[in-house]
Amino acid sequence: MPAIDATHGGTAGTLKRAREFASKNAIMLVLLALVLVIGVINASFFSLSNIRNIFIISSVRIIIALGIGGILITGGTDLSAGRTVGLASVIAASLLQRPDYADRMYRNLPLLPVIAPIALAVLAGLLVGLVNGLVVAKLKVPPFIATLGSMVIVYGAASIYVDRPPRGAQPIGGLRADFTRIGSGYLGPNGDISIPYLVLIAAAIIICYWIMLNKTRLGKNIYAIGGNPRAAAVSGVNVSKNLILVYVIAGALYGLAGALLAARTGGATNNYGQMYELDAIAACVIGGVSTSGGIGKVGGMITGVLIFEVLNNGLVILGVNAYWQQVIKGVIIIAAVAVDIRKYLAKR
Amino acid sequence: MGECAYVLEMLGISKSFPGVRALDDVTLRVRPGSVHALMGENGAGKSTLMKCLFGIYRPDAGEIRIAGERVTLENSKAALDRGISMIHQELYPIPHRSVMENLWLGRYPTKGVGPLRFVDHARMRKDSAELFASLNVDIDPAVWVAELSVSKIQQMEIAKAVSYKARIIIMDEPTSSLTENEVAHLFSIIRRLRDEGVAIIYISHKMEEILDIADEVTIMRDGRLVGTYPAQELTTDLIIKRMVGRDLSHRFPPRENIPGEVVLKVEGLSSAEHHSFRNVSFELRQGEILGIGGLVGAKRTELVESLFGMRPIAAGKVFLRGEEIPVDTPIRAKRNRLALLTEERRSTGIFPMLSVRDNAVIANIDRYVRRSRLLDLKRADKDVRKSIESLRVKTPGPETHIQDLSGGNQQKVILARWLLTEPDILILDEPTRGIDVGAKYEIYAIIADLAKRGKSIIMISSEMPELLGMSDRILVMCEGRLTGVLDGKEATQERVMELATQFM
Numbered sequence: 148m149p150a151i152d153a154t155h156g157g158t159a160g161t162l163k164r165a166r167e168f169a170s171k172n173a174i175m176l177v178l179l180a181l182v183l184v185i186g187v188i189n190a191s192f193f194s195l196s197n198i199r200n201i202f203i204i205s206s207v208r209i210i211i212a213l214g215i216g217g218i219l220i221t222g223g224t225d226l227s228a229g230r231t232v233g234l235a236s237v238i239a240a241s242l243l244q245r246p247d248y249a250d251r252m253y254r255n256l257p258l259l260p261v262i263a264p265i266a267l268a269v270l271a272g273l274l275v276g277l278v279n280g281l282v283v284a285k286l287k288v289p290p291f292i293a294t295l296g297s298m299v300i301v302y303g304a305a306s307i308y309v310d311r312p313p314r315g316a317q318p319i320g321g322l323r324a325d326f327t328r329i330g331s332g333y334l335g336p337n338g339d340i341s342i343p344y345l346v347l348i349a350a351a352i353i354i355c356y357w358i359m360l361n362k363t364r365l366g367k368n369i370y371a372i373g374g375n376p377r378a379a380a381v382s383g384v385n386v387s388k389n390l391i392l393v394y395v396i397a398g399a400l401y402g403l404a405g406a407l408l409a410a411r412t413g414g415a416t417n418n419y420g421q422m423y424e425l426d427a428i429a430a431c432v433i434g435g436v437s438t439s440g441g442i443g444k445v446g447g448m449i450t451g452v453l454i455f456e457v458l459n460n461g462l463v464i465l466g467v468n469a470y471w472q473q474v475i476k477g478v479i480i481i482a483a484v485a486v487d488i489r490k491y492l493a494k495r
Numbered sequence: 496m497g498e499c500a501y502v503l504e505m506l507g508i509s510k511s512f513p514g515v516r517a518l519d520d521v522t523l524r525v526r527p528g529s530v531h532a533l534m535g536e537n538g539a540g541k542s543t544l545m546k547c548l549f550g551i552y553r554p555d556a557g558e559i560r561i562a563g564e565r566v567t568l569e570n571s572k573a574a575l576d577r578g579i580s581m582i583h584q585e586l587y588p589i590p591h592r593s594v595m596e597n598l599w600l601g602r603y604p605t606k607g608v609g610p611l612r613f614v615d616h617a618r619m620r621k622d623s624a625e626l627f628a629s630l631n632v633d634i635d636p637a638v639w640v641a642e643l644s645v646s647k648i649q650q651m652e653i654a655k656a657v658s659y660k661a662r663i664i665i666m667d668e669p670t671s672s673l674t675e676n677e678v679a680h681l682f683s684i685i686r687r688l689r690d691e692g693v694a695i696i697y698i699s700h701k702m703e704e705i706l707d708i709a710d711e712v713t714i715m716r717d718g719r720l721v722g723t724y725p726a727q728e729l730t731t732d733l734i735i736k737r738m739v740g741r742d743l744s745h746r747f748p749p750r751e752n753i754p755g756e757v758v759l760k761v762e763g764l765s766s767a768e769h770h771s772f773r774n775v776s777f778e779l780r781q782g783e784i785l786g787i788g789g790l791v792g793a794k795r796t797e798l799v800e801s802l803f804g805m806r807p808i809a810a811g812k813v814f815l816r817g818e819e820i821p822v823d824t825p826i827r828a829k830r831n832r833l834a835l836l837t838e839e840r841r842s843t844g845i846f847p848m849l850s851v852r853d854n855a856v857i858a859n860i861d862r863y864v865r866r867s868r869l870l871d872l873k874r875a876d877k878d879v880r881k882s883i884e885s886l887r888v889k890t891p892g893p894e895t896h897i898q899d900l901s902g903g904n905q906q907k908v909i910l911a912r913w914l915l916t917e918p919d920i921l922i923l924d925e926p927t928r929g930i931d932v933g934a935k936y937e938i939y940a941i942i943a944d945l946a947k948r949g950k951s952i953i954m955i956s957s958e959m960p961e962l963l964g965m966s967d968r969i970l971v972m973c974e975g976r977l978t979g980v981l982d983g984k985e986a987t988q989e990r991v992m993e994l995a996t997q998f999m
Contacts, residue, residue, distance in 0.1 A: 362613040364603045367592075371600050374589035381551065381587060383572035383601035442591050 173486055174434055174450050181454060185461035192464050195339040205456045206349035207411065209449055210404040212427040212434075213356045214397030216448040219431055220360075221393055222373040222440025223283060223290035227298040228401050228427060231275045232420030234305040235268035235405025239326075240319040240415035241309070242267065248321025252309075261326050269402035275301055276398020280391030298424070306417040318416040322409065330411030345407060352400070357445045359396075369393055373440030429476075430455050433483040454479075499563035502527040502694045503548075503663055508557035510543055517543040518554070519718045525711075527662065528692045530685060532699070532709035532726070535738050536935075540718040541698050542584055545665050548696075549581045550574040561663075572601070580661035582652050584668045584698070590641035595623040597640050598655050626658050630684055644770075644974075645672040645792030653681060657688065664688065667698045671957075672791045674996045682708050700958065702731040716740050747964040748939050752946035754783035754967055759920055759951065764801065764811030771797045772975040775811070779920065784942065784952045786966030786983070788959075789995045794975040795955045796838050799922045803828045803835040829858065834913035836906075838924040838955070844909050845897050852879045852893035854908050859915045882911035886941060903934025910941060921945060922953045927961060939965060959988050974998045 169176060186192045211228055218225045241252045242264035275297060282293040309316045328344075335341025360366040368389040371379040380386055401420075409415040428438075434451030436443030458479060462472045503525040510518040518540045525531045533541045546552045548559065550568035559566055561577055568574045574581075589597055596603075599619055605612040623636035632650050640648060649672045656664055666685075670678045685695055685708060699705055705712060705726070712729055714721040714737045721737050739746065757778045765773040772794040779785050787795045800806045802813065804824040813822050820831055828835070837843040846854055856863060856875045863871045879893045888907045890900055897905055906926065913921060923942070927935045942965065946952055956962040962969060966983040971994035979994040 358613070364605060364612065364614055367596055367600070367603055367614055370592055371589050371596070374591055375587060378587035378589050378597075379600065381549065381571040381581070381583065383575040385572065441589065 170489065174447060174454070174483070177483065178450055178454050178457065181457050181461065185457070185465065189464050192461060197460065197464070199339065199341075199343065201453075201456050201460050202346050203343050203411070204460075205452050206343070206345040207404050207407050208423070208426065208430070208452045208456065209349050210352050210400050210407070211423055212430045212448045212452050213352065213445065214400035214404075215424065215427045216431045216434075216436050216443055216445070217356075217360065217369055217393050218290070218397050219428070219436045219438055220369050220373045220440060220443045221390060222376070223390070223393075224294065224428065224438065225279065225290065225394070225397060226294040226424050227275060227279060227301055228294075228397070229420040229423035229425070230298045230301040230305065231272050231398060231401040232405040232408060232423055233415075233417060234275070234301050234308070235272050235402040236409040236415035236419040237305050237309050237319060237417060238271050239264045239268040239406035240322055240409040243323050243326040243409075244319065245321045245323050250317070251321065252317075252319060261323070261329070264326075265403070265406045268406040269399050272402020272405065273395055273399040275401070276394040276396070277391065279398065280394030283394065284387035284390040302417070309417050316417050318414055319409075320414045322413050326410050327413050328410075330407060330409075330413070345411065348407065352403075353445060353449065360445060365389060365392055370441055373437075373442075375441070426455060427452075429480045433480060433487075435487055454483075501525060501560075502562055503696075504560040504563075505544065505548060506558050506560070508544060508547055508554045508559075510547060510552060510554050517718050518547070520557070521715065521718070521720045523696075523713055523720075524723070525663065525694045525696060527694050528689055529710040530689055530695045530697055530708050532697045532705045532712040533715065534698075534700075534705060534712060534734060535715035535721075539715040539738070541715055542667055543718075544715070545581065545667055545696065545698065548574065548663075549579060549665060575601070575659060575661075578659075578662040579665065580656045580659035580663075581665040582656045582667060582669045584671075588640040588643075588648050588651070590639070592640060593637055594634055594640055594643070594651055595619045595636035597651065598623055598626070598636070598658065626654055630654050630657065631680060646674065646677065649673060650677065653684070657684065661693070663694045663696065665696045665698075668700070669697075670699060670701065670704065675992070678704065702734060705734070706731070714738055746936070746960065748936065748943045750784070750943045750946065750965075750967075752782045752784065752943065752967070755781035755949070757781075758816055760814040760817075761802070762812045762814070764798070764813065765809045766794070766797055766801055766975070767807035767809040768797065770975070771806075772801075772972070775972075775977045777970055777977065777980065779951050779953060781919075781951055782946050782949045783967045784946050784954060784965055784983075786962045786969040787953065787955045787972065788957075788962045788969050788991045789972040791957065792974075793972040793995065795972050796924055797975075798972070799835060799924055799953060799955060800837075803833060803922060805835075829916060832917065832919040833922065834858075834916055834918035834920070835922045836909055836913060836924060836926055838928070840902070840905060840909065840929070845905055847898035848896060850894050851883070851888070851890050851897050851900070851908055852876060854897045855879045855882060855893075855911045855915060858912050862915075878915060879911070882915065886911055886914075887937060901934070903930040903938070906930055906934070906938060907941075910938070914945075918950065920951045920953070922955075924955045925957060926954060927956075927958070935961075959991065962991065963988065971995050 191197060211232060215225050215228055242256065242259055243261065244251045246258065279294055279297055282288050283290050306316045309319065311317045330345060333341035333343045334347065360369065368379065368384050371384060372386055372389060376386060405420060408419060430451035431443065431448050432438060433454055434447030436447060458476060462475065501524045505521070505523040508518050508521045521540065521544055523544065535541050543552065547554045548568070550570045550573050553569070559568060566577060568577065604615045604618045604622065606615040607613045620636055627634055627636070632654055634643065634647055634651060643651065649669065653669055669681060673681065689695060697709060706729065709726040711723060712726050712734065713723040714734065716738060758781045759779040762776050764775045775798055789795050797806060801808050802822055804822050804827055808822060813820055815831055821827065846857065852875060856879065863875045865871050876893055883890060883893065886907045888904050888911065890904060897908055900908070927938055930938065942952060942954070954965060963986055968983055969981040969986050969991065970977060971979045971981065971991055973995050976998065978997040981990060
C-alpha cells in the first residue's frame with residue numbers, strides 16, 4: 148500500500164488526509180454545519196440569550212448522557228434513566244416547597260437546607276442504579292431487559308409517591324426561591340453575559356467524569372469490559388464489581404439531573420424525564436459511542452447532546468412544525484450513526 | 496515447600512458439558528523449574544484442563560493442589576493471585592485500546608493520595624518498555640492493539656503472561672502465529688524462566704517443539720489421561736501413537752481420486768479489506784483435493800470467504816470452467832455450485848437450537864417449497880435421513896437439536912447441508928477442528944470419496960499431517976500472499992513451514 152501512495156504524489160495525499168480528518172471529526176463538522184445553516188437562515192439563533200438558553204437546556208441532558216455513555220461503553224444500556232430523573236425530580240421538589248404554598252405535599256415540613264433534598268434525590272437515583280447493576284452483573288439479566296423492568300417500576304414508584312387519592316398523581320409546584328435559583332441563577336454582570344449555575348455544575352461533572360473514564364482503573368476497566376469481557380475476566384478484572392459501579396454512578400447522575408430539572412422548571416411531576424433515556428442514548432450514539440461496547444469519548448457525548456439541542460432549538464426558531472421536528476430528529480440519528488460506523492467497517 | 500516435589504497437582508479432574516464428557520478423571524503433576532508438555536489431538540481435553548486450572552471452568556470432580564496446598568480457583572483472578580498465569584490459545588486482545596492498557600489490565604499501576612487513585616500512565620509506559628526490552632520484544636506500548644499483526648499480539652500476550660512473575664505459566668499453543676526465529680526467541684525466554692524455578696505447562700501440536708523444550712510430557716486422549724513420560728524416552732512416532740491410539744498408517748483413508756480438467760481458475764485476487772490477502776492466483780481441477788497451508792493470520796480464511804462472496808474483493812478474476820464469474824454474494828456462490836464449510840462451526844456453522852433436519856436443509860430450503868408456498872417437510876425428512884445414513888451421523892433422529900450432538904457429528908450435518916445443494920466445488924475451512932480422532936477419520940473418508948466422485952475440494956488445514964496426508968496439491972500462504980504450490984506427494988513439513996514463514 149505505501150507503493151500506491153508514492154506514485155500518486157502530493158494532491159492525492161492531501162485529499163486522503165482531508166478525508167481522514169473529516170471522517171475522524173465528522174460529528175464536530177456536523178455540529179458546525181448545523182449551527183451555520185440555522186444561523187444563516189435566521190440570525191436570531193446567534194443571539195446571546197439563545198445560545199445561553201441552548202447551554203442551559205443541554206446542561207441537564209449532558210449529565211444524563213454521561214451516565215448512559217459509561218454504561219454503553221461497557222456494552223450495556225439503560226432504559227430507566229428518564230424515569231429515574233422523574234423520580235428524583237419529585238423527591239427533591241416535594242421537600243423544597245414554599246411554606247406558604249397552599250397545595251404543599253408535606254404541610255408541616257420544616258425548612259430544610261437546600262442541599263439535603265438534592266442529596267436525597269441523588270441517593271434515590273443511586274439506589275436505582277445499584278439495583279440495575281446488581282440485576283445485570285449478578286443475576287445476568289441482559290441490560291436491556293433489566294432496565295426496561297426498572298424503568299416501569301421507577302415510574303410506578305414516582306407516581307405512587309405523588310399520588311393524592313382521590314385526586315390522583317399531582318404536580319408539585321411552589322418551589323422555594325433558594326432552590327429554583329440553582330436553575331435560573333448565574334455568575335456574571337447581567338443576564339446575557341454570564342455563566343449560568345447549571346452550566347458550571349455540568350462543567351464540573353464533565354471534568355470529574357472525564358477523569359474517571361480516562362485516568363482511573365474503573366474507567367480503564369469500563370473500556371476493557373466493553374471491548375472484550377472475556378479478556379477482562381481472564382486478566383483478573385472483577386467484572387461484576389466494575390459493572391455495578393458504572394450503574395451506580397449513572398444512577399447518581401440521573402438523580403442529580405432530576406433535582407436540577409426541578410430547580411430549572413420550578414416544579415416536578417411523575418412524568419418528568421419521560422423518554423430522556425432515548426434522547427441520551429441517541430446523543431451518545433451520534434457522538435460516536437458504540438452500542439456494542441468498548442468505544443466512546445466524553446467529548447463525543449457532549450457534542451452529541453449539543454447537536455440534539457441545537458437541532459431542537461433551531462427547528463423551533465425556523466418555525467418547523469413540531470411533528471416534522473420529530474421526523475427530522477429521527478433521520479439525523481440514523482444518518483449520523485450510518486456515517487460514523489463507516490470508520491470501523493473500513494478497518495475490518 | 497521442601498517436602499513437596501510438585502508445584503502443581505491436579506488430581507482426578509472431571510468436567511462435563513451438555514452431551515460431552517470433556518475430562519474424565521485426569522491427573523497432572525508438574526515439578527517446579529521444569530517444562531511440562533501437554534499433548535493430545537484436538538478435543539483431547541488439554542485446553543479444558545488448563546481452563547479448569549485458570550479458573551475459567553470449575554471442575555465437576557477432583558482437586559487442585561498448589562505447592563501441596565489444596566485450592567479452589569473460582570475465577571481467573573484467584574488463579575493469578577495464586578501465581579498462575581496463562582497464554583490463551585484464542586488470543587484475547589481488546590482491540591480499541593493501547594498495548595500497555597492491554598498488558599496491565601486488571602492491575603494498572605496507580606498514583607495519588609489516599610482514596611483518590613489515578614492510573615499512572617507514565618509508569619505504565621515505562622514498565623511496558625522495560626518488560627519488552629527485557630524480553631527483546633519490539634512493540635510500541637502506545638499503539639492500538641487493532642494495529643498489531645497477529646504475531647505481535649501473540650508476543651504481547653507472551654510478555655503479559657511473563658510479567659505476572661508467576662510460578663506456573665500455562666502456554667496454550669503460544670507459537671501458532673510465530674516465525675521460526677520468534678519461536679527460538681520464545682524458547683530462550685522459557686529456558687530462562689525454567690532456570691529461575693518457574694514451572695511451564697506447554698501445549699503444542701508441533702512435535703519438534705515438544706521434543707526440543709519439554710522435560711516431561713503428559714499425553715491425553717478423548718478426555719482421559721494416557722500417561723506422563725520423561726521427554727528423553729519419547730519420539731515423534733511414539734507420541735503420535737499414544738495420542739491417536741492407533742497405528743499411523745491408518746490415519747488417512749486411501750485416495751482413489753484422479754484430478755481432471757481445470758474447473759476453477761483464480762487470477763490475481765486481492766481483498767478489499769486492510770491487511771488481507773492480495774494477488775492470489777491458482778487453479779483447481781475436477782476431483783482434486785487442494786490443500787491450503789499457512790500459519791494463523793496468513794489470511795487463508797479471508798481468501799476462501801471472498802471466493803464464496805462473504806467478503807469484498809478489490810481486484811482479480813475468477814473463472815468457472817473458463818467463464819468469468821462475479822464473486823459478490825454467497826447466494827451467487829451457491830448458484831454457481833460452490834459450498835463453504837466455515838472455520839468457526841459454533842459461530843458461523845450450526846444453528847444450535849434448531850434440529851438436525853433444519854440445520855441440514857437450511858442452505859437448500861428453496862427445493863422444498865411446494866406450490867402452496869408451504870414446505871414439504873416429509874421430503875426434507877427423507878433427504879436428511881438419507882444423508883444421515885450415508886455420512887453415518889450418530890443422532891437419535893432428524894428432530895434432535897444439533898447442539899446435543901458431538902462436534903464430529905455436528906460437522907457431518909453441516910457437510911450434509913452443503914452436499915444437499917449438490918455442489919461441484921466444496922471449500923472446507925479447517926474441517927476437522929475440535930473433532931475427536933475417530934470422527935476425523937470418517938470425515939477424511941467422506942472427503943476422499945467426494946473427490947473420487949468428481950467433486951473438487953479446497954481444504955484449509957493448520958494440521959500439518961492432515962494437510963500432507965489428504966492433499967493432491969498444497970498452496971501455502973504467508974501474510975496474505977501465495978508463497979508456493981507444492982505437490983502433495985513431494986511436500987514435507989519443513990518445506991511447508993519454510994513457505995509459510997517466507998515474509999516474516
